[in-house]
Amino acid sequence: MEKNRWSVERDKKGFIHVRLNQKTGNFKTKAEAIDMARKMAKGNRTILRIHTDKSGYDIVDYTSIQTSNEIFDKTLSDVKLARAELTVAKVEKQKRKSELKVAHETEHYIAKRKYDLAKERLKKSKMNLKNALKNNKRALKTINN
Structure with a gap:
């Protein structure tokens, strides 16, 4: 009796x-x-098709998955923008505080609003x-683990 054997293959489209x-x-x-195919699909950012014993298959899309380093770089960029x-x-x-100090009575309300x-x-x-x-700290922990 021959046992079932499974293979992982790549087609012309890269799937x-x-x-x-x-x-x-x-x-x-x-x-x-499936475990090996998932690792390959994540690494290559491609689509994984898992064929069943019948004629159908399941599709898992790994094209938009970010690596932990990419997530860290993005959060680092966000920190720089926030600073x-x-x-x-x-x-x-x-600037608004100095404008408020020199504002006349008529402009005082507008200057106060701008300062607020x-x-x-x-x-x-x-x-x-x-x-x-x-x-960023959370992303750094993800990289280190």
């Missing part, structure tokens, strides 16, 4: 297939073949930076 192949199958179990936004918000707040908006922007920028640093 990876897991098929039942009695003659040239490299894997004894379907689970081993730049915080710097801009601080400068704007100082600048303070709010600074507060949001600080929260953005805090969240970006937290996400």
